[in-house]
Amino acid sequence: MAFAGVSKWFGDLVAVSEVSFELWPGVTALLGPNGAGKSTVLRLLAGLTPPSRGQVRVLGRDPRGDVEITRQIGLAPQQEAMFDRLTAYDFVRLAAVLHHLDAPDDATRRAIDLVELGPAASRRIGTFSKGMRQRVKLAQAIVHDPHLVVLDEPLTGLDPRQRLSMIELVARLGQGGRCVIVSSHVLEEVERFGSRILVIAQGRLAAEGDFHAIRNLMDDRPRRFAVRVERANEVGAALVRWGLAVGVQLEGPDRLIVQTREPAAFRRWIAPLTRDLGCRLREVAPLDEDLESVFRYLVEGR
Amino acid sequence: MTTPTSPTAGSNPAARSRGRTGTGGELYGLFLSILGTRGRIVGLGLLSLISVLVGVVFRAQLDPADQLESWTKFANTFGLSLVAPVVALMFASAALGGPAEDGTLVYLWLRPVSRLRLALAAYAASLTYVAPLVVIPLGVGALLSGAERGAVTGTVASATIAVMTYSGIFLWLGLRTRRSLAWGLAYILIWEGFVAMAGKSAARLAIRAYTRSLLADSSGVDLRLATITPAYAAIVPLVVAVVAVLLTARRLRTTEVT
Numbered sequence: 321m322a323f324a325g326v327s328k329w330f331g332d333l334v335a336v337s338e339v340s341f342e343l344w345p346g347v348t349a350l351l352g353p354n355g356a357g358k359s360t361v362l363r364l365l366a367g368l369t370p371p372s373r374g375q376v377r378v379l380g381r382d383p384r385g386d387v388e389i390t391r392q393i394g395l396a397p398q399q400e401a402m403f404d405r406l407t408a409y410d411f412v413r414l415a416a417v418l419h420h421l422d423a424p425d426d427a428t429r430r431a432i433d434l435v436e437l438g439p440a441a442s443r444r445i446g447t448f449s450k451g452m453r454q455r456v457k458l459a460q461a462i463v464h465d466p467h468l469v470v471l472d473e474p475l476t477g478l479d480p481r482q483r484l485s486m487i488e489l490v491a492r493l494g495q496g497g498r499c500v501i502v503s504s505h506v507l508e509e510v511e512r513f514g515s516r517i518l519v520i521a522q523g524r525l526a527a528e529g530d531f532h533a534i535r536n537l538m539d540d541r542p543r544r545f546a547v548r549v550e551r552a553n554e555v556g557a558a559l560v561r562w563g564l565a566v567g568v569q570l571e572g573p574d575r576l577i578v579q580t581r582e583p584a585a586f587r588r589w590i591a592p593l594t595r596d597l598g599c600r601l602r603e604v605a606p607l608d609e610d611l612e613s614v615f616r617y618l619v620e621g622r
Numbered sequence: 623m624t625t626p627t628s629p630t631a632g633s634n635p636a637a638r639s640r641g642r643t644g645t646g647g648e649l650y651g652l653f654l655s656i657l658g659t660r661g662r663i664v665g666l667g668l669l670s671l672i673s674v675l676v677g678v679v680f681r682a683q684l685d686p687a688d689q690l691e692s693w694t695k696f697a698n699t700f701g702l703s704l705v706a707p708v709v710a711l712m713f714a715s716a717a718l719g720g721p722a723e724d725g726t727l728v729y730l731w732l733r734p735v736s737r738l739r740l741a742l743a744a745y746a747a748s749l750t751y752v753a754p755l756v757v758i759p760l761g762v763g764a765l766l767s768g769a770e771r772g773a774v775t776g777t778v779a780s781a782t783i784a785v786m787t788y789s790g791i792f793l794w795l796g797l798r799t800r801r802s803l804a805w806g807l808a809y810i811l812i813w814e815g816f817v818a819m820a821g822k823s824a825a826r827l828a829i830r831a832y833t834r835s836l837l838a839d840s841s842g843v844d845l846r847l848a849t850i851t852p853a854y855a856a857i858v859p860l861v862v863a864v865v866a867v868l869l870t871a872r873r874l875r876t877t878e879v880t
Contacts, residue, residue, distance in 0.1 A: 418733035
């Protein structure tokens, strides 16, 4: 499975820009903030949309133009819409039949067991909760035992126990030799999916590789804090002198923006330091703890 | 949670079928389920029933000498110009257009099924609703109106040709544009309504001219601009229907699936 210099634009909007990567058996997590281009990457991979430039290959074949390659692709899309008037069983069985399986009922029961739908399978999908719909989507994606399993935000709407089950199942699918690619915008979720991740931000591949290496890179980035404190200039100078800040920006007599590579030490020592200086500390607020800022750092730091 | 049963990915050739029978039937059943909403069937069924009521009124109120001409003109203006295209639009445009719009098309598109088979299943399911809703009430209305046998035959034949053709056109339109209802109504009112009445040559570009000619020929009633010979009047619309289904299959191959 390969992306080679793939770009995708819709009019003036560039959704994916010059993205290249390869997938191999196991779980690969596609991490990125909302709107980063994750779903577009997955749609390109499944052949649902053609690349504007570059080449997408699944088992060496073009997923866009080769209908037969869909036998090897299972997709659980992000959107919730399904054929709500069908029962879950009929919906999954429909996928089995359209994949020309010899024993569609056996395959359907197996897939439904895997996602733990059990007795609910005889109910209409329209009556299902979001979590149950996610499981039905996964069941139809794996009923034909594909090589490539594409899961777009599969944990959305699941409760903690269902999340755990889903993560375990995804891991098993990867261990079984399939290429499983899972998208998420939640860092902590991705950590549990597997060790390999692709980080996408603003349509570009920001980082690729082992999760822990990238996590360390994320953790090592400078952090910024807004500090409201009396005699801010004195406090700023002391922070730099003590090695708690690599940069200080004075924004007023009582407001500082502090840049630090030691966020834990900064948090621990800012209060004692200001007390020793006799300055009243009013507020310390992190400015870039959100995931978007992490991605921004990865993109701009390349 | 249970673990996957097969140890290696995609390594289960026994699970692959050797035949492809059944996919067409499954797709057809699915499209029937998608299209068969109560509101759509009841609403359009009531519209079609007007034909039956008018047939009864014609028989009761009109002089027998006038029944043939009155019914033929009514079948042309109401049945062929309004009911047939509108009912076809409401069903056929939703067959693939609905799934394309709500995002469920992906569950059909990402399967090893030929696009022509998909298009044919959607077309057949549309016709399953449209033909009875249009042809039967018009046929019954023709019978009840007291019109001669030729008018009954002409009504049924022209309505059948009309629904087959319009269903094909609107099946394609539903996939071609997100505003298929608006475009379809514009087509019915402006193109079929205006062009079909604009002149002898221009009328040949509208389906209505062909169905009107079939009706006029069978009933013997003179209808304005009904000048196409029966063979052409039957064949050309059916060719249009075939081309429309093929274009739909082509569109399925090239469409961006959301």
